[in-house]
Amino acid sequence: MPPLSDIADLQASMGDFTPYYQQGESFSYGAWLDGFQTSLDVAGIADPFGIADGVNAVIYVGRGQWADAGISAMAMLPYVGNVAKSSRLASNAVRLTKKLASESQMAEIGQIIIRSDKLRDAAKLAEKYGGNATDWVKKTSQPFTINGVKFETHWYENLLTGAREEYKTKFIW
């Protein structure tokens, strides 16, 4: 079993990942913005005027991520801020890997692990997303391992329309 700190890191990074769906924000936009801000972090290390870090701080404020905004503002000070920023870059690397893995899992065809007549929520799914209860199944991706933690993605899928709903990452112990 992986150390608890690794699991906590992953769960923390999951916390940043899941809301893109829950809040209805475009996933590709959020992922793009994360990538852009990581680029600003890297650019800020070599930027003697602190412009990249300043821009990053403003974007973090706009996204309501106050702790990150503080790190970027502090990073405008030569040398001092780069220590805090290095730690964030490492954490971003884990989060990015997690996102890429999840995106890759969501692109899979998936294996059906529960057919409609054994699926507890089939009727609820039909009511919420349309179609017949008999067309909804539960699928899983292949498992994926990051930092020694194994996980897979589950989702519901309508066999007739191909609609996919309610992605969920499952940690495998």
Place this chain on the structure above:
Amino acid sequence: MKIKCVKNKIDAKSHYSILNKDMSDYLTIGKTFWVYGLRFSEHCNYVYIYNEEHLVEVPMEMFEIVDSKVSVEWIVKAQGVQEVMLWPNLFYIDDFLENFAEREMKERNEFNKLKAIIEVE
């Protein structure tokens, strides 16, 4: 009963309700599996295999039988007029299959016991 995978995909034009018709990312041709249950339905017949992660029902036509001995654990039940199952009693228990898919410890342990029995019959 043991089977060997001979193909991992069936005709994409087959009935939409057929489950796991494209297993090309998940099944290796030539690999053998124990069978833990069978289901005969209107559009397709299925075998229940365990891929070390999940119990999945896969169209029977993707396999050839390498050991045809039927498990004594299997019980026949009909569901309506279009479906006949040959399952171990465990699979008929309400929510067993979904809890198993959700990796609930109780169901995983029960399946491991059943698996051990079936594999030495």
